Amino acid sequence: MLLSKKKGFFTRIYIVEIIQGLAITLKNFFFSRKVTIQYPEERRAYSDRFRGLHYIKATNGVENCTACMLCPTVCPAECIHIEAGEQADKEKYPVRFEIDLLRCCFCGMCEEACPKDAIKLSAIYEMATHSREVLRKDMLLEQRGNK
Amino acid sequence: MDNQFLFMLAKLLFVVVALISVVPIMLWVERRGAALMQNRLGPNRAGPFGLLQALADMIKFFWKEDGVPGHVRAVPYLCAPLVSLAPAFMTFAVIPFAGNIIFNNEVFEFQVAHLDVGFLYIFAIASLGVYGIVMAGWASQSAYAMMGALRSASQLMSYELPMGLSVIGVILAAGSFQLQDIVALQSQELFHIGSLSIPKLGIFIQPLGFLIFLTCAFAETNRLPFDLAEGESELIAGYHIEYGAMKFAMFMMAEYINMTTASGLIATLYFGGFQLLPGMHTVLDLIHLTGFEGDCLRAGFQMLSFGLKIAFFMWFFVWVRWTLPRFRYDQLMDLGWKVLMPLAMVNIALTVMLVVYKVI
Ligand code: SF4
Ligand code: SF4
Numbered sequence: 449m450l451l452s453k454k455k456g457f458f459t460r461i462y463i464v465e466i467i468q469g470l471a472i473t474l475k476n477f478f479f480s481r482k483v484t485i486q487y488p489e490e491r492r493a494y495s496d497r498f499r500g501l502h503y504i505k506a507t508n509g510v511e512n513c514t515a516c517m518l519c520p521t522v523c524p525a526e527c528i529h530i531e532a533g534e535q536a537d538k539e540k541y542p543v544r545f546e547i548d549l550l551r552c553c554f555c556g557m558c559e560e561a562c563p564k565d566a567i568k569l570s571a572i573y574e575m576a577t578h579s580r581e582v583l584r585k586d587m588l589l590e591q592r593g594n595k
Numbered sequence: 596m597d598n599q600f601l602f603m604l605a606k607l608l609f610v611v612v613a614l615i616s617v618v619p620i621m622l623w624v625e626r627r628g629a630a631l632m633q634n635r636l637g638p639n640r641a642g643p644f645g646l647l648q649a650l651a652d653m654i655k656f657f658w659k660e661d662g663v664p665g666h667v668r669a670v671p672y673l674c675a676p677l678v679s680l681a682p683a684f685m686t687f688a689v690i691p692f693a694g695n696i697i698f699n700n701e702v703f704e705f706q707v708a709h710l711d712v713g714f715l716y717i718f719a720i721a722s723l724g725v726y727g728i729v730m731a732g733w734a735s736q737s738a739y740a741m742m743g744a745l746r747s748a749s750q751l752m753s754y755e756l757p758m759g760l761s762v763i764g765v766i767l768a769a770g771s772f773q774l775q776d777i778v779a780l781q782s783q784e785l786f787h788i789g790s791l792s793i794p795k796l797g798i799f800i801q802p803l804g805f806l807i808f809l810t811c812a813f814a815e816t817n818r819l820p821f822d823l824a825e826g827e828s829e830l831i832a833g834y835h836i837e838y839g840a841m842k843f844a845m846f847m848m849a850e851y852i853n854m855t856t857a858s859g860l861i862a863t864l865y866f867g868g869f870q871l872l873p874g875m876h877t878v879l880d881l882i883h884l885t886g887f888e889g890d891c892l893r894a895g896f897q898m899l900s901f902g903l904k905i906a907f908f909m910w911f912f913v914w915v916r917w918t919l920p921r922f923r924y925d926q927l928m929d930l931g932w933k934v935l936m937p938l939a940m941v942n943i944a945l946t947v948m949l950v951v952y953k954v955i
Contacts, residue, residue: 463806466919473632473918484636 494571499556501572502547502583503592505565511589512566515542519558519567527551528558529582545585549575568593602703610687610707614852617909619649621851625913632917659840664735667837671734676838676845679727683852685720689713690859691775693869693897696890705869705894706775713774714766717860718759721815724853725751728817728824728834731846735837743833746924747824750814753931754821758811760939764804764946765797765864778868797865800949803942805865807935812857814931817850818912820919823927858908859901866904869897 485492504511515532527550533543558567570592623638623646630637641647663669693705710716725747732744766772769780783795798805814821825833835846862868871879875896884892922930 469918470914473914476634477628477631480631480634482631482636483634484630486636 498571499554499569501570501575501592502588503568503570503590504588505568506589506591512564513542514564515540516563518561518563522557522561524555524557525551525553542585545588547583549583550580598701606707614684614687614855617855618848618851619653621909622649622652628913629917656841656844661840664837666736668734671730675727675731675734676842678730679724679849680845682720682723683849686717686856687859689716689774690863691778691869692901693894696894698887712772714772722751722755732834737837739830740834740836743824743830750823753928754811754814757807757931757935757939758815760943761804761807764801764942767946767950768800774863778863781867782870794867796867803938807939809861810935812861816853816857819916820922821927822921823924854909854912855905858905861908862904869901871896872900872903875900
């Protein structure tokens with residue numbers, strides 16, 4: 449609803465108001481605390497639960513993943529591709545484990561679904577690259593966090 | 596070639612170079628000023644304090660793809676940036692930026708063109724700038740650009756009048772159209788308090804005229820709060836929406852150069868033009884040079900004080916831009932026709948009375 453408030457004469461000629469406004473901007477100009485985070489040197493502190501770049505947790509240098517295929521099933525973006533294989537000391541393991549980061553929406557469902565505490569989302573958010581390569585197993589095995 | 600001709604060439608070169616170099620400086624001032632007022636830091640990476648940012652911007656503008664959209668009318672589309680840039684340079688010609696110096700019994704003026712109709716020339720040329728905007732809007736064949744151009748044209752109509760009328764007060768007081776005479780008038784004494792003498796600055800004898808002129812100067816240069824021709828929020832970019840690369844940069848240059856001219860005019864009409872700032876006389880007396888060298892030094896100081904005055908008003912333009920919101924279109928028209936016009940008339944009547952009764 450349009451309400452017209454009765455304003456005083458001085459308010460209506462605006463000059464005083466304009467001068468007050470100018471004083472406010474000048475005060476900000478000189479004295480205000482600047483909120484800019486100067487990126488490469490300073491970074492915003494994110495919560496530990498931030499969902500960033502994936503990694504597969506490893507125990508004693510062996511990945512926890514048993515290629516149970518729960519994460520590719522649950523993934524809404526269908527961006528996890530696993531090829532399972534067998535090994536003598538470990539029944540099943542992923543021969544190939546790829547995540548297409550260009551499709552991933554960082555929902556964290558894979559992390560929730562994993563029964564082996566294997567796939568994790570780290571706090572790394574700088575993922576710009578020059579190529580469109582997918583995140584391969586050898587890259588995934590890099591331990592990027594301590595979740 | 597005689598000295599006058601050489602001096603004229605030097606002046607031309609100086610004014611053009613000075614006006615062009617205002618653009619990158621103002622780009623930087625505007626961006627950092629805006630940032631600091633909004634509690635940000637602004638561009639501070641390229642060079643010390645981000646001073647080279649303007650250079651980087653310029654390089655970017657030069658290297659961008661300079662495309663012409665398929666749906667535009669090509670000839671006016673390509674001419675429009677030039678049409679708005681040329682008057683911006685031309686108006687500064689009649690503004691004196693230092694007092695005369697005498698060399699070999701010849702008088703050298705620091706003013707590109709000494710015109711007896713100084714003022715009328717400025718108003719005539721300054722309003723040509725809007726042709727560039729209208730041309731751009733019409734040639735772009737885009738609704739937004741057209742709206743911007745139409746707004747700009749009607750804005751010009753409603754603000755040129757009070758602007759012209761507000762200046763008549765100063766002309767009446769000086770009894771001349773020439774900016775040199777107006778500056779000379781402002782060095783006289785209005786009254787004095789003890790040993791402190793208050794000069795006849797335009798702002799003291801024409802406070803109302805000054806306010807009207809200042810408001811109109813903002814409208815004339817299409818700056819916020821009157822930048823309806825651009826209106827980012829409703830017209831996206833208004834008249835220059837279809838422009839890119841250097842063609843867009845030319846519109847921006849025109850805006851900043853217009854701002855410089857407007858600041859120069861405000862300084863000349865209401866703040867004593869190239870009259871020395873307080874304190875500079877003392878410095879000059881201390882250095883104590885006479886004859887030609889003394890003249891040159893004085894001219895240098897006058898240029899400096901004129902430059903400082905212009906710089907202050909340029910800063911004021913930026914300051915106001917980041918303080919006030921944009922006017923709504925009908926409010927803008929209301930202000931022009933219903934407030935500023937009558938006020939300007941009242942101002943003329945008052946000035947006439949003051950001049951007749953020899954108060955000023
Ligand atoms: S975070 Fe979500 S989208 Fe990305 S891989 Fe895991 S389940 Fe798929
Ligand atoms: S859910 Fe866990 S264990 Fe199963 S395939 Fe995915 S990462 Fe491996």
